Amino acid sequence: MGIEERKEREKEHRKEEILDAAQKVFFDKGLPTATMDEIAEAAELSKGTLYLYYKSKEDLYLGVMMRGMQVLFSEYEVLAASLDSPLRKIIKLSELYIDFFASNRNFFRMFHFLQMPQFHKQVSEEMQQYCGVETRRLWDMVIGIMKKGMEAGILRSDLDPTEIGIILWSSSSALMMRGDTEGDRWKERFNIDLSHTLEVSNRLFLNAILTDKGRKEFAAI
Amino acid sequence: MGIEERKEREKEHRKEEILDAAQKVFFDKGLPTATMDEIAEAAELSKGTLYLYYKSKEDLYLGVMMRGMQVLFSEYEVLAASLDSPLRKIIKLSELYIDFFASNRNFFRMFHFLQMPQFHKQVSEEMQQYCGVETRRLWDMVIGIMKKGMEAGILRSDLDPTEIGIILWSSSSALMMRGDTEGDRWKERFNIDLSHTLEVSNRLFLNAILTDKGRKEFAAI
DNA sequence: AGTATTAAATGACTAACAGTCAGTATATAA
DNA sequence: TTATATACTGACTGTTAGTCATTTAATACT
8 A cells, every 4th residue: 555655755745846946936036025926837836736735935935944954954963973073073063054154045044034033924833843843953963062072171161061052153143144244345344354253253252162171172273 | 484494394203203103013013014004004194105205114114123223322322422441331332232132122123124135125225225324333333442442452452343343243132132032942941041141152252352451350340 | 447536736816915196185485 | 366386195006925616637446
């Protein structure tokens, strides 16, 4: 009785095809300018069909966004499983995020939508749930890497690994976001290269959270 | 010939009345859910009239947002003109922003719209221009305070005052934003109080950018 | 095979809303 | 009192998210 299973697979496949189409259109136009008709056109389906698979345009948007999250997550997974030293893992954590920003700009921009519920009009409970669960997996991974660093004695033990994780992540995000949208203006107005600013920020912060041992190891790299 | 002038005043007054109405509605419902008809109703004007004063719903939203920016700006202005020491000014700069976040949550949320052009559909060139100019005034003030700190020898002179300003601002913003939208979840999931995390972040960062002299003064406070 | 049943897809339709503009009312000038 | 300019109105248009009665296709049954 493989028919049920095949149908299930085809259904999943159709969902992915719709995401492919939505991704193209959203990358091109952004959430408010993209239309469901365009996405249907791109998917070679009727608009009604889109709604058999996703509850709203915003759900579809978040569906695409979650692909970006998965990309980042799987890169972190590789990092966490690697044989690098705890310090190198923490450094690479930042670098990976910066690389992700550089090569997946469109996904990066989408991330912010999740965090701004005041711009949600039709996000379904389920999708919000799903996003929350996956986001948490990402955080657990980041926090896990921080904890390892603390156990290895390179991170100050008077700090909370979760707090450090969120601070590092948030400050990086914020600077990348500003670099993305206002990088040129900062360059011409203040002669500031925001990607340099991000490096400075991470270096300052890293030095602030490392133990003497950690700082020595860091200096040796 | 004071008629022209009076009319000019009345026009400005009408613009403000419209902003009052828009503020109420936007605070209540957020950008996507608020409707121009509601705002017109609240302003006791017809919808058409709104468009004599503002080019689009998004322009109106940014108009309200700029009021929040002015509030923050004028508080910074008082601080900059105060007789506090350079170090105290820098500390108060953070505190002021945190206070603003606490007591003007709705304005704070609006700030993010400006920074996300991917969610702009109808923002006029003029409004964008206006926002840019005012934002720059705010930045100049922040950067000015940092420069004074550097001249006073309490901030490391190998760092760029503009970079320090933007890092401090961005990391604070990001943590407040997360606290705003996900504070409860972080509390229950990780037992983290994000307003505490913000304090930690600012303290770590401050210690990282202060000179020995600055750190001594800081410890004495 | 032919027929019944179930599932997938369609696209015309509705409702809601941003933005427009021809027309009205009000104030000033002649 | 009449003419002109200015402020305002609200019915109207165009667009688009989301729906649903109907059609099409696939599977099950006899």
